[in-house]
Amino acid sequence: MLQFIRERAQSWIAWVIVTLLIIPFALWGINQYFDGGKEIAAARVNDAEISPQRLQQAFYQQQQRLREMLGANYRPEMFPEEQMRQQVLDGLIEQELLVQTASGSGMRIGDTLLAATIHAVPAFQQDGKFSQQVYEGALRNRGMVPAGFEADLRRDMLTQQLYAGIVRSDFATPVERRAMQQLLGQQRDIGFLLLPLADFVAKAQVSKDEIQAYYDAQGALFMQPEQVSIAYIELSAEQIAKGIKVGDDELRARYESQQANYSTPEERHARHILVRVEPGADAAVDAAARAEAEQLLKQIRGGAAFADVARKSSQDPGSAAEGGDLGFFGRGVMDKAFEDAAYALKAGEVSEPVRSAFGYHLIRLEAVRGGSSKTFAEVREQILAEIRNERAEQQFYDQAERLAALTYEHPDTLEEASRELGLPIVQSEPVTRRGGTGLLANPKLIGAAFSEDVLARNNNSEAIDVGRNQLVVLRVTQHQPEMRRPLEAVREDIVSRIRRDKAAAAAREAATALQQQLQQGGDPALVAKGARAKWQRVDGVLREGAKLDAAILRSVFAMPRPQDGKTVWEQTVVANGDIAVVGLYAVRDGEVVEGEAGAAGDLERAAGEAAFAAALNGIRAGAKVTRPGKQQ
Template identity: 35%
Template structure:
């Protein structure tokens, strides 16, 4: 039978039939085998085969297309890395719900797509990275170095502590891929250059100053014209976002803090003595020396002759201090150059180890009580030391340490009681997370309620950033279950549950009617002020003197000679408008207008333009500016390269996987 089947399936006719039968299977096979989007992909970058750049994406042999995928796992890892980075940068201001926006997800995904685009382009261009380049790059990473040199043990430990842990081979693969995809854009970025003419042009533009005259126009009269229902309705519909009722929540909560805890019982001596014995090493009075000194100061850059003279002076003072009946304090007051101790006769008080510089400390702790020694050289100069008294390290008795031990034990008892109460409350809430009442009653605490409140209007425990963040979190709003304990202070936490939620919504027109009318009138007033100011500008542009135009408007001209570009004067927006105005020609000023905060209008006339002077730059400043401009141009070239590649390749995104 098998032989008959074989005989009937040979020959050109059978081949054609089998080929035709295979075509339907092309449409049911997992597309990932054919270069299509796989089930676990968030995005895919595809390029036609290099030997047929114009191949259409629908061609049946699209399996010949080159492609790279962004897996869902890869996207999620990068998204979590970005989350951690944003949390560190923003601290308490970080909003997890806002971070989860579609815009943020697409931004992270776009970055990964760019990497895949660069990698695919590098492969098509034949870019390869040798082992030596990978090794050199890894050895240059500071995290893998000890004392500035690559350390294999540090390298292994760093890789094993990553999340997820990686083997050296895996990490080398990542480095190789990163170098491969960045080689061309980095090359573009570093190859950028700027000519002297471009530097000069930038200096002339950035250093430009303008002689300006400004006129602050009187405020426009209040709008008193009737506002019709049509005006009100039209404005309301066009500006609903200005009349929104903010999202609000009402929460119930159970608070656990110091005031809910009974005062701990006073610990008995047995407990305190055990604590004392367990921590006996803490209660040791450190070894010390009661010392005085005389300093003959020497500056760090002093020459050898100056140092020699200072040393001889210190030796002479040491000899005087050692003489029978010598008054060390009097010598210090008369000769010491240490302003901190001179007036006290050189007294340094009790000196413990680790406080003074090494040569000073070594000499002092090698002396006997009553001894004078010197000169002792340090970075400050030469010292003459007097050791007045020695205090050896001694064990502090229990009776002397008892008060501190009792205070620490009471604090430990309070913390333990707080931890036990919080843990018990949490366990009970987990048994029935849809309500707080039974658990609170079981542990003797009260359920309290706050709300409704918005993100901007919070009171009490809701004012805590952590509580507010949890109260407006999607999980608590949707589930209606209790949160985990939220710490809002030392030994102070709350468990909350959202009981009511009102999303952001437009307030009804009837409620905001007066606000809408005020907005319509304010808009009319602004437009009237702009129209009046524009009419005055046209008069100046027609050749009328600014002073005459100002007088007709009941205003005065304010000269502003030498106004620099970018100065926040009269305001950042005003400066921008002034420097966007054309350069005056043939002695005719260039006129314009700008609005000040609050809507008040002002006229201006540019009478002269003074470009920056490239000759005023030093050689170092010129080179620094050239480098900065080259970096900007290089970054723009690299970015343009990536944008162009994305136009050449086909990018598919699976939104449902984000």
């Protein structure tokens, strides 16, 4: 449709089509037209589709999580793009299968639970309370909108509901519990030596032929990803609002006409005594209740403390024990007759008996708060922002329609829209499909920049909704296809890689020779000394809390029990590439304590996880999953 308009933008039919588009813009909102055309699904799961946009959004979110987790240590080359994209797609397919299964089982996430979950997130709160503005801002910073986030969260909560239902359904037998305690409390006596990889790296030599051969064989490691430079114009209500001028007369008129909006509602703190009258009671019962209330009022006016009389005689189970204390309340909370009486009292006064739907009340007013109005000076900036935002929003929708029309009519330039609407054209640095920073971290913009219509046909993008009342139209100004970086640019990296590979091989060879000496009965301390290493003996190693490298610890508890007093020897690679030669001397099982819940809980969780994995495999086996479009 849009290509058809562009090709005929100067003909009468273009104006007819644009007019037909503008009418539903006005009636239904412009956002429905900014989501792009139909694209090949990234995957189909039974009858549901996973769109390329959804995959891109999830991919972007995964990148963000990795950046936050690793901080300054994050490097894009650590996570090959295609591999990570496929992993993300696998996760979306799994989630869709779980959502379909949960929905088919009648599970639902209601609006109330969804809202409560969102409101409880600290990142969406201000001064300890949920803030809609903070919420929308936090999502906008991640290139998300509330509707999309809430839909994703609802799906996540639904899958968690299914997960919990399966995982928590398993249990452990007494025999399994005892075995688990023995394993969890198991202690192992070990010794080990470390061969530093750095010692072998320093000795590794690399020739020119090896560098060239590595470059030729491992070319994929040195590819510079496809890049585009982007020019874009941004239309936002926030920017429009900054240019709107409002006079003091208008501000004061708004203040006077809406003064209630700038006042603190009055609240009253009261105590009460209730003499209950059941619904439908006859006149005699009603009269008796009133007489009882009047008798209690007489006691209070005779000097009895209101709170003491309430504790003894009030028939309100919710407040009697608190001396009838109801705390602070505003209008519209209490029974109308009760409210009117409470608001007619002054602090310290006690009412006559007041008839409500529940019976007769005696009310004592303890305190009054609120009810004051802010001065014009106090709320001037607030009123200014309100009026600016109202006008900016209307201007935004008017200009958005014009922006859409101008960029359709002039598909090969942003100049016309920029000149007529007064919006600057911003030129970006080159970005890859992984996105950039600021606005260019938004997956919608990156998806548009690399779309066929924008990249291959060199057209303007459609207006892209990137936040509340915020649109962007972009075009590609320069395209750099994926290419292998020159050898000279990556030479040092290749030398480093080859040296490390050679060093790792030499270290393994040395470790194997040392392991053979130890297996033949060599003294560990002497063997370590001969290798310029240090032998370290550690007894009573536990699975949890041991101050050992994680790789050594895993290796220790994977080694078989020593037989006939013979030490078991193995080698393992630790996190920094050093190689450890490890000896296991003895194994002692943990103590069994009958009735101990911890081991049972661990075992039941493990059994539950296994049950969930089996259920997921069954769901996968019965599903029809296809991947029509491979994402680049």
